[in-house]
Amino acid sequence: MAGAVRTGAVSAAVTVAAELGGPQGATILGRGLRVSAPAAALANGSLVHALDFDDTHAGGLIHATAVVLPAALAVGEQTAASGPAVLDAAIVGYEAACRIAAAVPHGFHARGLHATMVAGVFSSALVAARLSGLDAERTTHALGIAGSQAGGLLAFLGTGASTKQLHPGFASHAGILAARLAAAGATGPETVFDGPHGIYDALAEGHADRASIVRDLGQRWETTRIGIKPYPACQLSHATLDATAAALATRPFRPGDVDHIVARVHPDSASVVCDTSRDLTRPASDYAAKFSLPWSVAALVVDGRLGLDTFEPDSIRRPEVAELAGRVHVEISPSDGVAADAPGAVRVVLRDGAEIHGSVPRSAGGPDNPLTDEGLVAKATGLAGRDATPLFDAVRELDRHPDLAPLLDALALLLPSSAKERP
Structure with a gap:
């Protein structure tokens, strides 16, 4: 989110959310601008996911924080909830989002839908319901209502469209409205x-x-x-990127050396x-590049790194x-478990006939190979x-805090415009 604010990403979502206004x-x-909770969640959800550098739950292949944090902060601030209450609601949201998506691994994506939004x-409805004090019956109704707003087309993959960035904002906004x-x-x-x-029947x-x-x-x-991403690219490429980095570390080579x-x-x-239904070598947009494994691998070899x-x-x-x-050629390699937690392996064939191999059991950043606390601070x-x-x-x-004020103040310090504009 901080990176999106700094780079001006998803400015349209922020502009529209500000125009929606509503009770402060x-x-x-x-922005430091106070609006209605649904409007704030629309903007903040889009900001969290704008750079595709946010976290991923491998089992459900979803960006969990992008749909949990916006609702937790917006409704938590609106209801003056305590810090423990916000944490409680957030964990309810995390468990819901991850479990609902993981019940059908890759199933939503296979139908052309973004599982994060589905x-x-x-999760946003549950977060809002819990912080608003809804009983079990009304919370059940909130879930049922939310289901009619589930969606999020993957049509952005072959185009320059920014809709994927908006999906978590849509989901957060819709969940709060459902509650x-x-x-x-x-x-x-x-x-x-x-x-x-x-x-599951429909989507x-x-x-x-x-x-x-x-x-x-x-x-x-x-x-x-x-898991926490070390690369600002689709999680499904990360194991291959780590394997490529391992090959480079084994024996450094230059792009011109590669057959x-x-x-x-x-x-x-x-x-x-x-x-291959889209051009993986000349991506149409930054998001198309982030969703092209061949292009991302090539960029890593050319630059020796991947960054924003x-x-x-x-x-x-x-x-x-x-x-x-x-x-860069692809061999389909089935393995046990879900795609986002699969091993990665590359074979680099040089023009002189030599081969360099790189492999990893899973990509970095996940629960079995986590980033350190120092790595997290450095990333942020x-x-x-x-x-x-x-x-x-x-x-x-x-x-330990009775409300969200200390957290919001820390965010304001991190984002200077917030400190300047907050009332």
Whole structure:
């Protein structure tokens, strides 16, 4: 979110949210402007996901914080909730989003839908319902209402469209509205998950393990399985990128040395980041580049790194990257488990006939190979352009505070415009 504010990403969502206005219940972060909670969640959800550098739950292949944090902050601020209450609601949201998506791995994506938005309307509805004090009956109605707003087309993949960035904002906005409608007496189908014409029947491909949504609830915590991205690109490319980095570390080579590169890729990953129905070597937009495994691998070899600047307009038009991307080939390699937690392996064949191999059991940043606390602070500091340590301190102390003011103040310090414009 800090990186998006700094770079001016999704300015349209922020502008529209500000124009929606409403009762001054919640803050548009990075603007210091107070608007209605649904409007703030629309802007903040879009900001969190704007750079595709936010966290990922591998089992559900969703960006959980992008649909949990906006609702938790907006409704938490609106209701003057305590820090512990906001944390409680957030964990409810995390468990819901991750479990709903993981019940049908890759199933929403296979139908051309963004699982983050599909699952996110439910997590946002639960967060809002919990912070608003809704009882079980009205919370059930909120979930049923939210289901009619689930969606999010993957049509952006082959175009320059910014809709993927907006999906978490849509989900957060819709979930809060669903909870408010339920509180006002609107009803929704209690069969939204397990009945005919529910979301899995209508929106998912393949078998959905509906019982898994509540299996071991309170004992097995999917919240702890959320990983932090080290690269600002689609999570499904990360294992291959790590394997490429491992090959470079084994024996450094230059782009001109390469005859071709072969990457072994999980079939569910290949359908998203190796889709040959679009040009994977000359991406149409920054998002198209982030969703092209061949281009991202080529950029890593050319530059020796991947950062936000890798996906700037001038960068994605570089002919030397496009040329090398055309020499990156994919072998479909089924493996046990989900695509986002699959191993990565590359074989780099040099022009002199030598081969360099790189492999990783899974990508970095996940629960089994996490970033360090220092790595997290460094990532946030780099995105914000200033020291993020005070923000981390505020997060660590959230369970001791009677409201969100210390956290919002820390965000205001991290984002100077907030400090200047907050009343």
